[in-house]
Amino acid sequence: MKKFAFAVTAASGAAAVIANHEAEASTQHTVQSGDSLWSISEQYGVSVDEIKQNNNLDNNMVFPGQVIEIGGSDQDSSSNNSSQTSGGSTHTVQSGESLNVIASNYGVSVDELMSANNLNGYLIHPGQSLTIPNGTGTGGSGGSGNGATQTPNTGSSSASDANLYDWGQCTWHVFNRRAETGKPISTYWWNADHWASNAAADGYTVNNTPTAGSIMQNYEGPIGHVAYVEQVNPDGSILISEMNYNTPPGTVDYRTIPASQASSYNYIH
Template sequence: MKKLAFAVTAASGAAAFIANHEADASTQHTVKSGESLWTISQQYGVSVDEIKQSNDINNNMVFPGQVIEIGGSNSSQGHSASSNNASGGSTHTVQAGESLNIIANQYGVSAEEIMSANNLNGYLIHPNQTLTIPGATGTGGSGGTATETPQTNTGNSSASDANLYDWGQCTWHVFNRRAETGQPISTYWWNADHWANNAASDGYTVNNAPTAGSIMQNYEGPVGHVAYVERVNPDGSILISEMNYNTPPGTVDYRTIPASQASSYNYIH
């Protein structure tokens, strides 16, 4: 019996050593729809705080398609992300505040080329996400040769660089988000409940078919509401970003509209 107990103890020690060794290694996990930091932490046997620290996440929000590191260290992950490139392009780790258009200008490529290279079906990217930059020619500061993201429709009125909508409101956010993705709009469409008519008057297409980059508009509340369509999912549901709906003014929130409801809203293209 003593020999058996020793064998079991030795085997357990070996298993623990292997487990600890594997825990030191880094694993990439692509967030799936419905997952949270807690469910991911349970899947890999780590804590939520460990995942947040490894990925510089300062809240509990993760998004479908976001790539996060499980275990390992930020420094080793950063070096591998920037050096592992076998096909002539380069990689870029998204920083807070960056958009596809900003990154495209930095490397002298178009936002659509980045989207294609990374199989993105919308403009939504996240801090710490690693993007493949195809055929990058920029050096990080020069964007003079970049191809700007083509605009869906600039309408008959000239788009403005100045955001004159009230700070932190849904209209303020959508104006900024369209500018970030190279699709500027007018700053004179007034309250959200007037956007569909004013956009149509300016020559924009307004219908009930959402596309990535379009503006969702409805007549909820006293002055209506607008949001930016980040992605159209394969099942017909849409992911939108918005302000001042379920969050205070100035705070960006993300919400998924079911496919059964998506066609009930107006979309400005």
């Protein structure tokens, strides 16, 4: 009986090891505010280099909302090969790509892409693996249904294909982000401190409620400031991307605005 019990215990232990290995191979971690590659590696008992290799990261920067694969290098490799050779069910984000670009390439809408990947904002990063839903090809632009649905009046917004804002400024960045997500804006709203009034005149909704894809606007400094709302977090805080605020012109920066301050800004939808 003792030998039998030992055999059962040994078999159970082996099964547990196998099950644990399989669980580790498919572990995903969603980056939280304050996370770093080092803290994530410590949490899961893996090396920073292993995480970078499995996620095709060429630096140590991670962002809130980013999905990190922990372990499972063989699975990652097969997924990447599948996406590269057959354009199957996954896509590895490349530098310069946006959700709108990826959705258009696969004939799905941005809404479908966000739903399939549980995204609550438009922020994606190089090396991130996205699930491509079996779309019906209904949306090349992929911009419908995201955020507010009001469309601008004709006139000043009709020439919005060209970004005429000063290169590297906050206005230049926000214009580009809206274009990338399929929701272009006017190139004639002038300095940031005029954006709320000019947007309202063009038929956009302007209020104090942030949504993913909306434009945050304030009157800080001599000519105001605008930023792009990448996502609204469950606690009410918001993640924004911007230029020329804490960084030099042309450099994108990310900042989290606490929930207690979020409602004090204007938002253009």
